Amino acid sequence: MASSSPHPPTAPAVLVTGASSGVGLATAHELARRGHRLALLARGEEPLQRAAQECRALGAEDVTVLTVDIRDDEALREAVAQVLDVFGRLDGAVNCAGVVAYGRLEQLAAPLFDAVVETNLLGSVNLLRHVLPPLRAQGRGSVVLTGSLIGHIAVPTMSAYTVSKYGVRALARQAVIENRDVPGLHVSYVTLPGVDTPIYRQAAYAGGPAGQPPPVVWPPEKAGRLVADVLQRPRRVAHGGAFDPLIRLGFVLLPGVYDAWVGPLFARFASDRRETMPPGPGNVEASVWQGNRLDGGHGSGLKALGGLAVRRVRRIVG
Template identity: 45%
Template sequence: MPTSTDPPTVLITGASSGIGRATAKELAGRGATLVLVSRGEESLEEAAAEARAAGAAEVVVQTADVLDEEAFRAAVDATVERFGRLDVVVHAAQVMAYGRIEDVPKEVYERVVDTAVHGTATVARVVLPVFRSQHAGHLVVVNSLLGNIATPLLGSYVTAKWGQLGLIRVLQQETRDEPGISISAVQPGGVDTPIYAQAASWTGSTGRPPPPVYSPYRVARVILSTLDRPRRVVQAGLLNPVITAGFRLVPGVFDVLVGPLLQRLAIADDDVPPTEGNVFESKPAGNATEGRWRSI
């Protein structure tokens, strides 16, 4: 985080729900100036009210989809014009789909991947020139444990997060010429957010976070610790290294176990027809900081 006496100016994508919304509230507690960005204004206004109540210096709402570069650029330009600088960007926007690759419609699959990969590229194209002009700035991208491993029924999300992590590593390499710029990936495991219930699904059920399930505020505090002490890739889940080691060191055993475990622990076992969820448009009624799962 910036060390000056002025409150840092922080832009958060995906700020209307889940980890993005929790991060806004945690940063508000530090007195940050916040620019909250997501597709739907109604939920953003709710998040903004929470941030103001938590102590934010100022909160601005900007509706934009990270796949709409013109709209996102307008949000960043307005931020710099109003506050004079942009210190931090936390990129948490993401959508999800459940189903076998052969079952998930092409348009849904591509939207999930595009949101992570092309959306992150949009953020980088717009934000990095601002950071370079300031000779300072920190971009934190919320990636996932699924950026390191693979599971069935989440092929679009796995592809999205592997691609996103690769892009993050490239960005880290390409900004080595500017020591004041930091780029970090934070990789949560299961988190109690609405993304699972709002996901598209072609499994006959909605999803749920696999245990151990963490509070989004706990992940937000990991993000803040990363801003305080920049690192390349940060885990936000105690079992993440163990699971990743199993995937890499004993892939045959991992593949035998992951399907049944995922079906038992990460599928809600309710009864829902095929749904596009919130993949193509915001669903304000389902947005919140936390989901409905017990977390630690």
């Protein structure tokens, strides 16, 4: 663990997991702009150090880094203890650590399926297990678990991710119930739409077209702002994505229609058939730090929607 020079304990101290890439990095940047003291946690040392430098430049009062795999419960326990030792207290925690695997359930190797669930769901459990006791002891604090629209619906070839994100949603609700006796302690759940991050190219694949975020895609900075806002102004559930409520409603109220359409729509908008991904573990079982960055270069997806609309109009008019 490395920390910048000590500062008086004036700014809130926040632990951010998955802080070296994507939404975690965007959240760390946003909290840095707000002058927080930050403990950045992820698996890769080099991208974490780069993230720490960026956060210091953006205005973070103090930054420390922790090279830890969130699946390792004992290592995470030690990391939280070190944060408390360095900062003197912990005011909040954000869990953005996450991995993805693509493949039909029977195609995806058991270790890859298990690693997705262990990272996304059991990693969230591990975080709560170790940050809740100090927050309860001080009688206040805020924890944000990041979820996904896919934690409310079902999509083809993403069974491990879907199961894990359903579990995160249930975990957040359970944590709210179990901590009602501490009014100053808040556990929030943020569900995000498609976000332009590197997670799609870093995913594990059983083989097939590359994944991509479905339109309309949020830039990571927008996701980071939402997560930071909920951390500072807690609410039980915060949903992102203008079309997500409609999708969730269709999944619940019109399951037959949803099931018939989700496959073709997923193949059209959530898959990049210009690129075929060979079977491989991606970054699911271990960090592949070279691919860590803020965005994934996917854009908003509006161009794809516009192109589809133009083609449909041309067919109609002849």
